[in-house]
Amino acid sequence: MNSSPPGWGDDELTRFFEICRENQLATFHNKIESKRAIQIDQLFEKIFSKWINPRPSLPVLFFVRAVSAFRASSQLVFSGQIPEAFALLRLCLEWSGYASLIASDPKLFEVWISREDNKKAKRVFRDTFKFGAMRESIRKRDIVDARVFEELIERTIGFGAHPMPISTFNLIEIEGLDNGDTSINSMQIIGDGATLDYSLKTLSQVGICTHYIFMGIYRARYELLGVRYDLIELRKGL
Secondary structure, X not given: OOXXXXXXXXXXHHHHHHHHHHHHHHHHHHOHXXXXXXXXXXXXXXXXXXXXXXXXXXXXXXXXXXXXXXXXXXXXXXXXXXHHHHHHHHHHHHHHHXXXXXXXXXXXXXXXXXXXXXXXXXXXXXXXXXXXXXXXXXXXXXXXXXXXXXXXXXXXXXXXXXXXXXXXXXXXXXXXXXXXXXXXXXXXXXXXXXXXXXXXXXXXXXXXXHHHHHHHHOHHHHHHOOHHHHHHHHHOOO
């Protein structure tokens, strides 16, 4: 039984939505790596479930947004919207980086929340919440986590978080026509293949990196629930 409302699929936008949904189902069914992303998300749920009075409290605000960005990027990767997914994967990492900075110095929360007050406040924010500062705050807890964080940030920039050549030309088909003209077609959705596989692997790596950054802040919680050991198993093969 078709549960779609009248008119759904009668226009280009909702037809596009439907194609994305079909791709998500295909990725779930056919790609083993999709199951790892689901397990990573389940561990986020495990950490959040019945979590009373987390300490420190402020980084949790950023943890929530990082998990939301992970879920949104998962939707895009599963559907084949790869450059757009990488933009959200970077956002997931940046929320995690902000959390790490504020966990290191809670006074920075005031810098963050005052960003839009005036031009000076915006300048102070920009000078404070830099990539190097985020990486350093992570490095103080774990050198490997900081290295992985940096590598993944660079990868997301190259594959879609910024308008870079690799994320542009990978999605363009150029065809010479018989009359000498050139046809240029830009793909919005990538089907099965190496690019999808690589993106699914990156999705898992970003999710696990996010977990490890937050484990550096909330180690007791991760230890108590056994999530640390779950992550060791999930990392295998990445």
